[in-house]
Amino acid sequence: MYLMSRNARLTGGKGLEWARSMRDLVTETAGHEFQLWARTLSPGFGTVSWTSWWEDLSSLESAFATLVGDAKYIEMAMAGREFVVDGIDDSLAQTVSELSGEPGNARYVGAISATLSVGDAMRGVMAGIEITSRVSSITGTPSVFVNSINGADGIVIDKHDNIWVAANQADEMVVVDPAGKVIAKLGDFEGVSEHGVPHGLLFPASPAFSPDGEWLYVTDLALDLRLFGLVEAVDSQWCAQVKHYTVSKIRARIPRIGEDDGHREHDRD
Numbered sequence: 001m002y003l004m005s006r007n008a009r010l011t012g013g014k015g016l017e018w019a020r021s022m023r024d025l026v027t028e029t030a031g032h033e034f035q036l037w038a039r040t041l042s043p044g045f046g047t048v049s050w051t052s053w054w055e056d057l058s059s060l061e062s063a064f065a066t067l068v069g070d071a072k073y074i075e076m077a078m079a080g081r082e083f084v085v086d087g088i089d090d091s092l093a094q095t096v097s098e099l100s101g102e103p104g105n106a107r108y109v110g111a112i113s114a115t116l117s118v119g120d121a122m123r124g125v126m127a128g129i130e131i132t133s134r135v136s137s138i139t140g141t142p143s144v145f146v147n148s149i150n151g152a153d154g155i156v157i158d159k160h161d162n163i164w165v166a167a168n169q170a171d172e173m174v175v176v177d178p179a180g181k182v183i184a185k186l187g188d189f190e191g192v193s194e195h196g197v198p199h200g201l202l203f204p205a206s207p208a209f210s211p212d213g214e215w216l217y218v219t220d221l222a223l224d225l226r227l228f229g230l231v232e233a234v235d236s237q238w239c240a241q242v243k244h245y246t247v248s249k250i251r252a253r254i255p256r257i258g259e260d261d262g263h264r265e266h267d268r269d
Helices: 015-030 057-068 071-082 118-139
Strands: 002-011 035-039 045-054 084-094 152-157 163-167 172-176 182-186 189-192 198-200 204-209 215-220 246-251
Touching: 002 015, 002 057, 015 035, 015 045, 015 057, 015 071, 045 057, 057 071, 071 084, 163 204, 172 204
Parallel strands: 152 204
Antiparallel strands: 002 045, 002 084, 035 045, 152 163, 163 172, 172 182, 189 198, 204 215, 215 246
């Protein structure tokens, strides 16, 4: 099960009314129930969260693809700029033990997080891995340690247990070894043609290996975050130029130190 959350700080007397209308429209358009939560909301200012439970990521991606193509949703999202302060923050959490009761029932989630200073980042990462290991051995419950990747949007695991992560905000694939260390970054964005076709990775997502494991296929969503009322990303203006969507093909091989990029290939479909 996955818990998707979208959080926004609102201002203005009609902000909460807009949030309710957005919840109702998304529930109807996506055909999936969304809840709306208010946190420390005063008459003129506060934070709201839209949440929903999903059985699998493919259903979530399909629902959001439907929303992106819906004119009423786009119009309402743009109208939200009047009320949203500092953009909107999305998060996706995966359950690591079975849930009791129906997903729609209220429940609490406990999380431990830390902000690491630049000089102590690596020590913090190693400490996090050690804590994760200790929690698992003591409680017998699986736990998760994540060293943040910029816009993680889909993963695949190779035969060596390396995790290949689509980093949609960095327009690249990030490869992380079983110890949590980044060992490679693959893929390049080379611009958008005059016909609106992206070349290279542009807001990549949903990677998948070929049957023989020699190639990695990555969808290029080319998603302009401004359509959702979010703060403009570095590639938003490029995404707005896209008229044809592509799947990139990258050789699934981790380059050695000092090796050039000649082994990489990108196919556009």
